[in-house]
Amino acid sequence: MIRRDFSERDIHMALDGELPSDERSAYDAWLDANPEMKAKSARFTADRAALRAAVADVLDEAVPARLRKVVLGEVPVKAVVPRSRWWFAAAAAVLLAVGGLGGYFAGIDGIALEDPAEDRLAEQAIAAHVIYAAEKRHAVEVPASDKDHLQTWLSNRVGLKLVAPDLTADGFQLVGGRLLPAGESKAAMLLYEDGNGQRISLFVTTESTENAKGTYAATQDGPEAVYWLDKGYGCAVVGSLPRERLAEVARSAYTQLVNGLAS
Amino acid sequence: MDEKKAAILGEIPRLRRYARSLLRDRDAADDLVQDCLERALVRLDNWQTGESPRRWLFTIMHHLFIDQMRKVNRRGEAAMLPLEAGEAVAQPAEQVESIASREIIDALQAISPDRRAALVMVAIEGFSYAEAANILGVPAGTLMSRIARGREELRGLLDDTARRRAIRIVEK
Numbered sequence: 001m002i003r004r005d006f007s008e009r010d011i012h013m014a015l016d017g018e019l020p021s022d023e024r025s026a027y028d029a030w031l032d033a034n035p036e037m038k039a040k041s042a043r044f045t046a047d048r049a050a051l052r053a054a055v056a057d058v059l060d061e062a063v064p065a066r067l068r069k070v071v072l073g074e075v076p077v078k079a080v081v082p083r084s085r086w087w088f089a090a091a092a093a094v095l096l097a098v099g100g101l102g103g104y105f106a107g108i109d110g111i112a113l114e115d116p117a118e119d120r121l122a123e124q125a126i127a128a129h130v131i132y133a134a135e136k137r138h139a140v141e142v143p144a145s146d147k148d149h150l151q152t153w154l155s156n157r158v159g160l161k162l163v164a165p166d167l168t169a170d171g172f173q174l175v176g177g178r179l180l181p182a183g184e185s186k187a188a189m190l191l192y193e194d195g196n197g198q199r200i201s202l203f204v205t206t207e208s209t210e211n212a213k214g215t216y217a218a219t220q221d222g223p224e225a226v227y228w229l230d231k232g233y234g235c236a237v238v239g240s241l242p243r244e245r246l247a248e249v250a251r252s253a254y255t256q257l258v259n260g261l262a263s
Numbered sequence: 264m265d266e267k268k269a270a271i272l273g274e275i276p277r278l279r280r281y282a283r284s285l286l287r288d289r290d291a292a293d294d295l296v297q298d299c300l301e302r303a304l305v306r307l308d309n310w311q312t313g314e315s316p317r318r319w320l321f322t323i324m325h326h327l328f329i330d331q332m333r334k335v336n337r338r339g340e341a342a343m344l345p346l347e348a349g350e351a352v353a354q355p356a357e358q359v360e361s362i363a364s365r366e367i368i369d370a371l372q373a374i375s376p377d378r379r380a381a382l383v384m385v386a387i388e389g390f391s392y393a394e395a396a397n398i399l400g401v402p403a404g405t406l407m408s409r410i411a412r413g414r415e416e417l418r419g420l421l422d423d424t425a426r427r428r429a430i431r432i433v434e435k
Binding site for chain 1: 268269271272275276277279280283284293296297300301304361363364365367368371383385386387391392407410411414417418421
């Protein structure tokens, strides 16, 4: 074994895991022979533990939406859009109310805890519907009067060919649409309204790797989502219609959507 | 979603912890992380495949932090002055911190930014000397002396705090 003199410098190296392992026992013997150094090592060790403990909880905090937004954002870097921030907060509140903590973390921090993809899609679609369908003047970003632009814009942003389904046969007129964050991706939301002011929304995202279909209701009296997931895209129709009627409208929307994708 | 972005997202918790040790204040720390992410996205093409996202992002954030600290110093702002024990900024209600945690984070803010960064990088973030030296852009010897001095300084400040507390108790 190499004998050498140790110094305070070695206390730091030992603490930081930089002391060669074959010097460890000689170092320990040196510490034992030098009570002052041993006390110093103990203090530094305790300080390090206190430092780590002081910030340990940060790793468990949900990542703030504004940070995720920077990485995933469809907005140009540096242009922070306040709207997206409150949308996340509002959506989180909805998810918290409906899904308990599991829903909250799945919505805010998709990395940490994964819900089944279809639940996530449905929850996002419902959260968006709850917020925007209730808006009178700010329900959509691009109105139906600018339908061509709406379709081109959303298609480009979301990354699939989006043709707004014609639901007039079901009594619904297109109001317009908007772009939304959806987990780590983007989603298009199309809003429709019938003659009584009843609204439904169509939520389309490319974030899907599995096949599934079904219905999902977050709360007993809240809106319901009818969804389809396929490889490469997912779609949910959300509204507070009677179940059979919603299913019917959703089927019509879905068929047109799929035809549009292939067109 | 693109792999680079996914990798960046995965590093956010670590970046936030590092920023929080450096700046203590939660919003300021997240602002630093946000600046770091924005710069990273602009420079996404500079990121070599195979380079660890953690190392790359920590390097970007360290530069931002040091730049900011220099600006603060030039403007003569008091932002970096150590707080007296007990006058630490009020914490938001949801942040329940022990006194020990608050004291050590306060003390950490009082040591020089370069030493603080070196110490946090190794003692909290667990980088090796070689990795930390690389990220901070200093020779290994410089890094080691910063860590050693940083630890001494931190311990000295904590001893002072304890002493002041003892004096206050005696005065009562």
